[in-house]
Amino acid sequence: MSVTLALVVGGLTSVGVYLMTSRSLTRMLLGFALLGHAAVLALLAAGGEAGERPISGDAPVAELSDPLPQAFALTAIVISFGLTLFLLALARRQAQLTGDDLVEDDLEDRRIALETEAEGHDA
């Protein structure tokens, strides 16, 4: 596995995780896109050394690149494309409802936490 590829995967992952922890859905979405790229590159790296064109080429088998991880990567790209669209739709709906795309608190959870606090003061 090449060092460049490893560094790129690492860089994409760190930026992706940083963005993903944001409360804004648009940033989160960008974070997921970057993380997805990192995962796809990791799959590519798992295939080992790059070689000749597989399946359609006529090079000897030993010199071909491994087609299986590439097939995995393609499938993963298609899936993450669809999910990115879904997240965008979710962000748009959230913007319609609240005017921004920030993730809100769980209200029920807040209520129960406040109740417990109030009980603590009474005691």
Place this chain on the structure above:
Amino acid sequence: MTALVGLLVVVPMLAAAIGFVAGERQWVRDILTVGTLAGATAIAGILLAHVESEGTVVLRVGDWDPELGIVLVVDLMAALVLLVAMATILVVQLFAIGQRRTAWGADPQLSGPLLLVLTSGVVLAFLTGDLFTLFVAFELILVSSYVLLTHQGRRGQIRSGMTYVAMNLFASTLFLVGLAVVYASTGTVNLALLAERIPELDDPLRWGIGLWFLVVFGTKAAIFPLFSWLPDSYPTAPTTITAVFAGLLTKIGVYVLIRFHVLTGMDDLGPLILTLAALTMVIGVAGALAQDDVKRILSFHIISQIGYMLMGLGLFTLAGIAGAIVFLVHHIPVKTVLFLVGGLIEEREGTSALDKIGGLAQRQPLLAVLFALPALSLAGIPPFSGFVAKLALVDAGIEKVVVPIVVIALANSVLTLVSMVKIWTGVFWGSGDDESATPIRILRPGHRLMVGATAVALVASLAIAASFGPLWELGERAAADLLDPSAYIQAVMS
């Protein structure tokens, strides 16, 4: 037999596609969904009978070499869980048809076909013989669940949907990276080959893979500390959808956790898994005790019950894994019934908050019975299925002399009962408010179907308790197949 296996995956997809374009013709969708699900249940039954007597059925898609291609493997564990899962989805779909025209029902144009897509994913997740197809199956399930959860576009749904999507998307990405690591270190993603090759890896790498997938599958299964998305998102969805999610989705996580970790011999992770199991049980039940809404209490109970299944896995003994499988089979219908009853309460009273309901036992005695029986089963009171399933797990724990987990499991049962009593006193006892003194509304025809579907699921879960002897035998055989994967490997590779 192999043709039937293929049909199980393909037909729900096709039916879903037709359902999406059926437009206003609701009867087309009803026939499609109910027909497909009934057919799937029948096929699952036939497969179980066949696998039980003849052994594992393997379908090689496109006749590729299993090292390269997709294989679907129906072994005893898969067939057993598949039958329960298909029957559960069928019952829920009947309930959904009954519930259609109420404010609480899901959009029928979307929910029927999406449920079929979900079914296809569920079948694929149970039967797949390789990790990548498992990834695709997870995505199928998740994508349809994202849409089912948020399609009404209500504020609470969007909010909790975001947490749900973010957590699961992150777990899916981790899954992909894990796949890359597994492929780089073993050169395959086929489970049968992995069962041979992963135990031969160096310890650090092997543990790394085991832990990595514990996180990935653990997020889907909602084990501690990866459960935060569950109690938030499940209660916001329409009842039928929550019932399917509660009964099935987390259990798929547990199922693959059992399959992957036992097949690849991750016994070393046993103590860690047991610790997580104890924490999952206790924190789930503690969360349930703090809530005062029927659906939220039940959601926290899903987490605590996952702990029991994890306990069986963590023991890594024949009795433990058999216990986990049997617990899984018991849990799916019971949890579904409880959520369906939650839906009936919500529909009858207009809310599921405990302090706004009361005295339902007087007005709706049938509903009280429908709730009481599965609730007692969940808490593990004899003679219900929950009791025997828990007894099996506790027995397995004593056999391996792991005292702390046994004590925690038993104490946890009591706490489960306490929070069930909380629902009981809140919803079914008391006088209720003045408004409820009005005579019971005229029942719509749909209401009968809803109650009927719930009752059928309840009878099924009682039947599990009654036929526990043969079920336990099946569970033990399934566990033996997992612990000694040579039969599995031979069935797939030859």
